[in-house]
Amino acid sequence: MTIKEALNYSGVSTLEAEVLLCYLLKKDRAWLYSHQDDILARDRARRYHKLIARRQKGEPIAYITGHKEFFGLDFYVDQNVLIPRPETELLVEKTIQVLKSYKLQAKKLNILDLGTGSGNIIISIRVNSKQITVNRNNYYATDISKEALKVAKKNAKKHKVFSKIQFIHSDLFDNLYEIKFDLIIANLPYLDKKWIDKELKSEPKNAFDGGKNGLEIIEKFLQKTNCYLAKNGIILIEIDPRQRNKIKKLAKKYFPNKKLTIKKDLSKFDRIVVLS
Ligand SMILES: C[S@@+](CC[C@H](N)C(=O)[O-])C[C@H]1O[C@@H](n2cnc3c(N)ncnc32)[C@H](O)[C@@H]1O
Numbered sequence: 001m002t003i004k005e006a007l008n009y010s011g012v013s014t015l016e017a018e019v020l021l022c023y024l025l026k027k028d029r030a031w032l033y034s035h036q037d038d039i040l041a042r043d044r045a046r047r048y049h050k051l052i053a054r055r056q057k058g059e060p061i062a063y064i065t066g067h068k069e070f071f072g073l074d075f076y077v078d079q080n081v082l083i084p085r086p087e088t089e090l091l092v093e094k095t096i097q098v099l100k101s102y103k104l105q106a107k108k109l110n111i112l113d114l115g116t117g118s119g120n121i122i123i124s125i126r127v128n129s130k131q132i133t134v135n136r137n138n139y140y141a142t143d144i145s146k147e148a149l150k151v152a153k154k155n156a157k158k159h160k161v162f163s164k165i166q167f168i169h170s171d172l173f174d175n176l177y178e179i180k181f182d183l184i185i186a187n188l189p190y191l192d193k194k195w196i197d198k199e200l201k202s203e204p205k206n207a208f209d210g211g212k213n214g215l216e217i218i219e220k221f222l223q224k225t226n227c228y229l230a231k232n233g234i235i236l237i238e239i240d241p242r243q244r245n246k247i248k249k250l251a252k253k254y255f256p257n258k259k260l261t262i263k264k265d266l267s268k269f270d271r272i273v274v275l276s
Pocket residue numbers: 081082083084085088114115116117118119120121142143144145148170171172187188189190206207208217
């Protein structure tokens with residue numbers, strides 16, 4: 001089989017074939033297209049068939065290659081973590097904006113990423129805000145899944161911020177003692193069962209299933225957050241656009257004195273709730 005034939009393999013899209021071939025051959029796209037007539041050696045062709053078969057069974061490309069790009073960084077991912085989604089980059093962008101704001105820079109901050117998964121949010125924030133007095137700040141990341149935390153730690157080492165972030169195994173705030181956070185960022189599971197499709201089923205259930213109405217975990221989080229939030233602390237939560245009004249109600253119930261702002265993602269969907 002030539003590279004050209006491999007690229008046109010039926011049953012997967014050309015884009016998927018490209019990603020799998022780049023991964024298999026450790027080359028970039030430009031190389032593939034300038035070597036289209038090269039022959040794939042037999043053992044490589046065999047390995048390529050296996051990768052294609054995994055994709056055809058519905059395994060996400062990111063789990064097959066072990067990589068996902070997020071906020072311009074390469075993250076290791078496996079079946080223990082949710083694959084970072086592009087819309088979550090907004091949460092990172094907004095948090096960096098908050099960090100840059102004059103008021104917060106004046107003091108040392110405690111920053112928490114609750115439900116860190118692969119660590120994509122907190123690591124992207126730490127890596128991309130090195131210039132903003134970050135050395136004074138304390139960074140924390142928690143997850144209910146020990147396996148997810150292992151992945152997050154691996155990514156923190158990869159991006160050279162392991163010593164800057166404390167990783168804590170915890171169900172919501174249970175194992176966080178006597179810390180008040182100035183900034184809490186949470187991308188918790190928020191999907192209603194009826195929205196869960198086949199493609200999602202290869203990802204860990206506790207990463208996307210939000211329980212009753214999809215809001216059970218977020219409501220528990222909002223109920224408990226007050227005790228862990230510093231004075232003038234800010235909360236940023238990723239939501240599903242369909243939950244906008246329900247979340248607004250919950251946020252007003254638990255934080256009647258905070259200002260609520262909703263930010264839209266690039267597709268103009270309500271995506272982030274900021275309580276400040
Ligand atoms: C939607 S995923 C987000 C992962 C990652 N932060 C991201 O943005 O891609 C939700 C994460 O929250 C974790 N989680 C679920 N319930 C939790 C709980 N009660 N306490 C802490 N973490 C929880 C899951 O294990 C999962 O890693």
